Amino acid sequence: MGTSGSSAAGPETDPPPSRLDCAANPNFTDNGRRGRYGAAYLRSLAAHAGIGCTENSADEDVDAIDVTLKFGRASAEVQVKCKSTFKVGNGTATLPLKPEWVAKWSSSLHPVYVVLVKVPPDVHDWIEGKATSTLHRTVAFGKRFDTERHTASMRFTKADQLTSETLYDWRDETYDFHENHSGGAR
Numbered sequence: 001m002g003t004s005g006s007s008a009a010g011p012e013t014d015p016p017p018s019r020l021d022c023a024a025n026p027n028f029t030d031n032g033r034r035g036r037y038g039a040a041y042l043r044s045l046a047a048h049a050g051i052g053c054t055e056n057s058a059d060e061d062v063d064a065i066d067v068t069l070k071f072g073r074a075s076a077e078v079q080v081k082c083k084s085t086f087k088v089g090n091g092t093a094t095l096p097l098k099p100e101w102v103a104k105w106s107s108s109l110h111p112v113y114v115v116l117v118k119v120p121p122d123v124h125d126w127i128e129g130k131a132t133s134t135l136h137r138t139v140a141f142g143k144r145f146d147t148e149r150h151t152a153s154m155r156f157t158k159a160d161q162l163t164s165e166t167l168y169d170w171r172d173e174t175y176d177f178h179e180n181h182s183g184g185a186r
Contacts, residue, residue, distance in 0.1 A: 010142055018124035030123060037126065038117040039066055041140055047165040049170070057107065064101040065112070071171040075112045075180045078142075081115040092158045093118065093141065106147045111177045113170060115142040144173065155177025 023033060039055050046053035052070030067078040079101065086093045095116050105112040117140040119126050128135040141156035 002074070020124035021122075033123060034084065034119065035080075036117065037079040037138075038140075041082075041117050041136070042067055042078065042080055042115055042162075043139060045140075045162065045164045045167060049167040051167055063108075064098075064104045065108075069113075069167065069170065069174075071174055073122060074174045075110060076113055076170055076174045077117040078113045078115055079105070079145075080115045080117065082119060084119050084121045086116075086118045091158075095154045095156065097153055098148060102147075102151060105145045111170075111174050112145040113142055114145055114150075114154055115140055115162060116154075142170075144170075 022081065023029070043055070046069060053068065054068045056066055056068075063077075064079055065077040066080045069076045069078060081095060082084045083093075083095075093116060095114065117138060119138050125137055128137065140162040141160040142162040143154065143160045145154070
């Protein structure tokens with residue numbers, strides 16, 4: 001093979017760019033796309049578990065709460081963060097918490113959960129559509145905010161991986177929270 005990068009099969013070419021490299025709406029930023037994707041990801045898990053999911057409008061996020069999960073007898077509040085700065089895979093992720101979030105969540109009369117949705121850095125790698133399925137190259141972690149432990153950051157491990165079944169545990173914790181008037185996090 002010569003230095004031109006060609007072979008017997010012909011010259012090597014780069015794959016064509018993905019249309020997803022730019023938003024279909026040019027006013028939509030990649031950060032906005034991550035925010036929408038994170039909330040939609042949680043909404044899909046809630047739908048799978050049969051749980052109501054109400055999202056705040058963008059301007060209503062004044063309490064650092066993005067979503068309310070409606071379990072029937074009680075609700076839980078959720079802050080969703082979608083990041084591409086963490087590698088999707090095994091290991092841990094630490095989410096720094098802003099002091100204003102901690103103050104708002106600490107004063108909540110509802111259980112507050114924090115969800116971290118991890119996506120690949122390239123938007124076109126988030127989802128792969130196949131003929132028989134759709135593969136999300138995404139993983140999410142979630143846990144209940146604890147006023148005692150989560151003062152500056154939250155650490156997520158594989159044990160905190162969020163699935164539709166996790167939401168049943170959150171329902172039980174939320175019911176327990178309200179039935180026992182536990183106020184504050186455990």
